Amino acid sequence: MFEESALNARNKKIQLLWRTLFLVMTLLLILPVLVILGTLIAKGGSVISMEFLFTYPTDGMTAGGIFPALFGTVWLVSLALLISVPLGVAAAIYLSEYAGENWFSRLINLAIINLAGVPSIVHALFGVGAFVVFFGFGTSILAASLTLAIMTLPVVIVATKESLDAVPLAFREACWNMGATRWQTIRKVVLPNAISGILTGVILEVSRTTGETAPIMFTGAAFFLPFLPESVFDQTMAMSLHLFVVATQVPGVPDALPYGVALVLVSMVLIMNSISIGFRVYLRGQKKW
Amino acid sequence: MVTMATAQSIPESPASDSESTGASEPRRLSETTPAKLAVKDLTISYAGTPALSDVSLDVREHEIFGIIGPANAGKTSFLKCLNLMNTFTAGMEVEGQILFNGLDTHRLKNVYALRSRIGVVFPLPVGLPLTIYENVALSPRLRGVKNKADLDVVVERCLTRAALWDEVKDRLNSLGSLLSGGQQQRLTIARALSQEPELLMLDEFSIAVDPVTTMRIEEVLMELRSEMTIILVTNLVQQARRLADRTAFFLEGKCVEIGETGALFEGNVQDQRTSDYIEGKFG
Numbered sequence: 001m002f003e004e005s006a007l008n009a010r011n012k013k014i015q016l017l018w019r020t021l022f023l024v025m026t027l028l029l030i031l032p033v034l035v036i037l038g039t040l041i042a043k044g045g046s047v048i049s050m051e052f053l054f055t056y057p058t059d060g061m062t063a064g065g066i067f068p069a070l071f072g073t074v075w076l077v078s079l080a081l082l083i084s085v086p087l088g089v090a091a092a093i094y095l096s097e098y099a100g101e102n103w104f105s106r107l108i109n110l111a112i113i114n115l116a117g118v119p120s121i122v123h124a125l126f127g128v129g130a131f132v133v134f135f136g137f138g139t140s141i142l143a144a145s146l147t148l149a150i151m152t153l154p155v156v157i158v159a160t161k162e163s164l165d166a167v168p169l170a171f172r173e174a175c176w177n178m179g180a181t182r183w184q185t186i187r188k189v190v191l192p193n194a195i196s197g198i199l200t201g202v203i204l205e206v207s208r209t210t211g212e213t214a215p216i217m218f219t220g221a222a223f224f225l226p227f228l229p230e231s232v233f234d235q236t237m238a239m240s241l242h243l244f245v246v247a248t249q250v251p252g253v254p255d256a257l258p259y260g261v262a263l264v265l266v267s268m269v270l271i272m273n274s275i276s277i278g279f280r281v282y283l284r285g286q287k288k289w
Numbered sequence: 290m291v292t293m294a295t296a297q298s299i300p301e302s303p304a305s306d307s308e309s310t311g312a313s314e315p316r317r318l319s320e321t322t323p324a325k326l327a328v329k330d331l332t333i334s335y336a337g338t339p340a341l342s343d344v345s346l347d348v349r350e351h352e353i354f355g356i357i358g359p360a361n362a363g364k365t366s367f368l369k370c371l372n373l374m375n376t377f378t379a380g381m382e383v384e385g386q387i388l389f390n391g392l393d394t395h396r397l398k399n400v401y402a403l404r405s406r407i408g409v410v411f412p413l414p415v416g417l418p419l420t421i422y423e424n425v426a427l428s429p430r431l432r433g434v435k436n437k438a439d440l441d442v443v444v445e446r447c448l449t450r451a452a453l454w455d456e457v458k459d460r461l462n463s464l465g466s467l468l469s470g471g472q473q474q475r476l477t478i479a480r481a482l483s484q485e486p487e488l489l490m491l492d493e494f495s496i497a498v499d500p501v502t503t504m505r506i507e508e509v510l511m512e513l514r515s516e517m518t519i520i521l522v523t524n525l526v527q528q529a530r531r532l533a534d535r536t537a538f539f540l541e542g543k544c545v546e547i548g549e550t551g552a553l554f555e556g557n558v559q560d561q562r563t564s565d566y567i568e569g570k571f572g
Binding site: 100171174175177180189192193288 | 374377379402403404405406407408409411415417418419428430431466477480
């Protein structure tokens with residue numbers, strides 16, 4: 001009754017073929033990541049030490065550590081977050097919870113998609129025009145962070161909107177039926193269930209901001225500074241620009257140094273991404289409906 | 290924030306407290322019982338397509354008012370208008386007059402106070418993704434109750450009345466949305482009761498509930514009648530027969546007939562379609 005016919009056998013063979021193909025494709029995806037990390041660790045691993053992380057560059061940036069750049073990147077990213085997260089989350093809440101489906105909200109959505117598609121060098125030049133010159137912040141951490149914030153705003157908005165939209169409408173309707181206002185509903189039911197998704201989006205934004213070079217190189221990041229910034233109106237060094245500088249702009253840099261800087265930068269991003277993935281796994285475990 | 294002060298813009302109906310109605314025997318309703326809800330010439334359309342036209346009916350204080358009819362008859366749309374939830378549906382247009390406690394709801398400034406006085410139970414149970422406790426405590430919290438002891442009292446009373454307390458009293462802090470379907474529906478009812486509603490609207494509540502639970506909820510509803518007015522939309526004709534004092538028959542966007550449930554089921558109808566539907570000849 002259950003003998004295998006010729007057709008069954010053929011189907012099984014085809015199924016195996018496709019399966020193998022998809023597996024190979026998946027493995028190919030991992031390959032670049034492994035190669036990049038492997039190369040960085042092999043060539044730059046030797047320079048990594050506590051001293052490297054926490055001392056200044058010396059000898060015309062051909063030796064010493066990366067502390068000012070590390071410090072500057074943390075500054076830039078934190079300030080950019082401080083600006084873009086409240087702005088982006090508020091905009092997403094408005095679009096997702098208050099704005100109806102009309103020409104106005106469609107226009108805004110279109111603007112957000114276009115903002116996400118603007119190349120980072122254009123953001124950089126916009127930053128120079130708007131923040132450095134027009135607002136008179138000069139080349140400073142503030143101008144650079146504002147530029148980064150505007151560039152990453154669409155990421156925050158889209159991630160927040162998606163996590164808000166993932167909360168079923170039935171929950172909101174149940175709340176409205178009880179006489180809750182829209183804000184009460186958002187506060188008590190929607191936000192608590194969207195917050196993990198929003199945080200995931202924010203962390204992904206951090207990892208992207210960390211690596212950006214173009215938006216900061218004209219607006220606030222410096223080639224070399226022998227001191228740490230003291231306020232948001234000072235310039236600062238940054239990891240991404242520092243990597244560019246030691247890799248291409250300074251003669252006589254030992255081979256291992258740029259690899260070491262790149263390894264630190266990639267590690268920062270990977271750690272951020274791991275936290276984000278961890279959040280998602282936690283989120284799946286906390287499934288509430 | 291809906292405060293108690295703003296809620297007073299709707300006058301309390303004189304017979305809304307339970308002492309005025311004998312707790313022992315469900316009293317017979319007479320023509321003179323005041324109207325809790327008066328609907329006049331209600332017409333609903335969705336983006337120009339009519340869903341319900343020219344419905345006029347009164348729901349009396351402390352009665353169970355059944356609404357039966359096949360799918361697409363406009364029953365759910367009708368309920369939606371009563372607590373002004375139509376404002377959340379794009380393209381839904383409502384004409385006509387709805388009087389709640391004699392007040393025109395379309396002229397109300399405080400729609401939140403109106404909604405908080407009307408409990409709603411949906412066809413599919415909606416356990417909010419909060420703990421069981423918070424599901425029931427949410428409405429009191431929205432009204433500004435903060436005292437934990439007060440909330441505890443409300444939670445226990447409402448869960449008990451919804452016939453759910455014994456099953457969940459040891460796990461009030463687990464998620465309400467993870468309860469079984471029948472339990473979630475009783476949780477929804479408990480949540481509606483926590484609003485201390487004057488009017489309870491149930492929209493085909495038994496659709497996702499097992500027969501045993503359905504019977505338990507029906508018993509609960511019979512008890513609740515002494516304290517509130519109930520509108521029961523149901524796709525089970527026999528459920529209307531068991532529970533409703535009066536029943537309206539909706540068909541294809543029209544209210545065909547309203548009558549005493551007993552009379553309707555004895556075949557004492559004005560429109561042949563009503564008895565055809567009741568006897569299961571269509572629908």
